[in-house]
Amino acid sequence: MKNITILADSNITSLNDFFNDSTLGHLTEHTVDIIAVAGRAIDAALLARVQPDVLLIRSVTKVNEALLVNNNSVQFVGSATIGTDHVDQDYLASRNITFANAAGCSKHSVAQYVLTAISTLRPQYWQQSASLTLGIIGLGNIGNTLAQYAYDLGWQVLGYDPLLPASKTNNASLEQVLSQSDVVSLHVPLTNEKNATNPKGSDYPTRHLINAAALAAMPADTILINSARGPVIEESALEADIERTGRQVVLDVFEHEPEVAVSLLSKLAIATPHIAGYTLEGKLRGTQTIYDALCEKLSIPLAQSMSNLLPLNMFLWSELKSYPDRLPKFYDIMQDDTSLRNKAVDGQVSGADFDGLRRDYNLRREWQF
Numbered sequence: 001m002k003n004i005t006i007l008a009d010s011n012i013t014s015l016n017d018f019f020n021d022s023t024l025g026h027l028t029e030h031t032v033d034i035i036a037v038a039g040r041a042i043d044a045a046l047l048a049r050v051q052p053d054v055l056l057i058r059s060v061t062k063v064n065e066a067l068l069v070n071n072n073s074v075q076f077v078g079s080a081t082i083g084t085d086h087v088d089q090d091y092l093a094s095r096n097i098t099f100a101n102a103a104g105c106s107k108h109s110v111a112q113y114v115l116t117a118i119s120t121l122r123p124q125y126w127q128q129s130a131s132l133t134l135g136i137i138g139l140g141n142i143g144n145t146l147a148q149y150a151y152d153l154g155w156q157v158l159g160y161d162p163l164l165p166a167s168k169t170n171n172a173s174l175e176q177v178l179s180q181s182d183v184v185s186l187h188v189p190l191t192n193e194k195n196a197t198n199p200k201g202s203d204y205p206t207r208h209l210i211n212a213a214a215l216a217a218m219p220a221d222t223i224l225i226n227s228a229r230g231p232v233i234e235e236s237a238l239e240a241d242i243e244r245t246g247r248q249v250v251l252d253v254f255e256h257e258p259e260v261a262v263s264l265l266s267k268l269a270i271a272t273p274h275i276a277g278y279t280l281e282g283k284l285r286g287t288q289t290i291y292d293a294l295c296e297k298l299s300i301p302l303a304q305s306m307s308n309l310l311p312l313n314m315f316l317w318s319e320l321k322s323y324p325d326r327l328p329k330f331y332d333i334m335q336d337d338t339s340l341r342n343k344a345v346d347g348q349v350s351g352a353d354f355d356g357l358r359r360d361y362n363l364r365r366e367w368q369f
């Protein structure tokens, strides 16, 4: 009988429902051992000691040579997240380790977070059908989903994605999005510049894409929302910009996450602890996707589905669209904002408190579109 040892981030939703003897071993001789620890506790020493066959992570575990150098057992790495900037995929390929992530898993959840933030700060755009121009930077799964909601509300969209062909939504330059939008929302992956030492980098790097020059191009009353990755915005420039303009800024992600400085926090209109994608549906879809990929790797049929695990969902986009005053019942974003601000001690929110808010988060429900 073969034993499969799985080392996993304990913040993976329904880990034991998807990864157990009956879901992975029902047609085989496999038994399954799961070792679940906090994502930040997964380090090289633990991997060397546990010698897992499978490593299941979310975004806080950096997977690279330093993590795996003393390990020969891992054959599969699954990240139940959309973002992959924490994973050195080239290194995994060089070791012949299969990698899977969960593209698109929380695209509606993040889009709904952005709509909630806009409606909370400027209810007039939604409740009185005032016209809004929404700028979207990055038009992949999340940016494009957000655009569909915007069109449904009758808003204008200015979209910028230099890696996709021009389209109805991919219709503007970066300068136009920044200078002509009422709200700018960021939905890019975190990427670094391509150069001699980093030939696999991007021709359109996103690290510090929003710097002092980009902020200077934005009118003072333009809202800026970042639910992508913290380092996409240069935070020192952002603080200076808010001091100068009084801009309303919404951050779900932070450059020095999980620590957040109160000097920044106190200037933000809304601040949340990296929970834009934290709905039950979004997180379960992430787990389901890496489970499906592992079954494919093991050549075994699927024996679990998130539909078995989801309670009834009564949250309908059509209802909210008609009755926007019901938003707090659908998602009260200010509760998340208050929880984060309440953790500020001695000028900062500590990493432990930031991670604790995420670990203990009461998962929202995704509105059905």
Ligand SMILES: NC(=O)C1=CN([C@@H]2O[C@H](COP(=O)(O)OP(=O)(O)OC[C@H]3O[C@@H](n4cnc5c(N)ncnc54)[C@H](O)[C@@H]3O)[C@@H](O)[C@H]2O)C=CC1
Pocket (backbone or CB within 6 Å): 082, 083, 084, 103, 104, 106, 107, 110, 137, 138, 139, 140, 141, 142, 143, 160, 161, 162, 163, 164, 187, 188, 189, 190, 191, 204, 205, 206, 209, 227, 228, 229, 252, 253, 274, 275, 276, 277, 278
């Ligand atoms: N706050 C949260 O809870 C969550 C955050 N995320 C973040 O959101 C990011 C985006 O997610 P998806 O839309 O699903 O990814 P995606 O890969 O489907 O789309 C990203 C898009 O950004 C575009 N892009 C790349 N560089 C660009 C640049 N310099 N300027 C403009 N566009 C650029 C790409 O061409 C692509 O179309 C993820 O990479 C992740 O970091 C994802 C899920 C939850």
Ligand SMILES: O=C(O)C(=O)[C@H](O)COP(=O)(O)O
Pocket (backbone or CB within 6 Å): 011, 058, 059, 060, 080, 081, 082, 083, 084, 106, 274, 277, 278
């Ligand atoms: O999917 C992504 O990308 C995200 O940012 C996640 O929603 C957050 O992942 P964790 O921080 O829970 O690892």
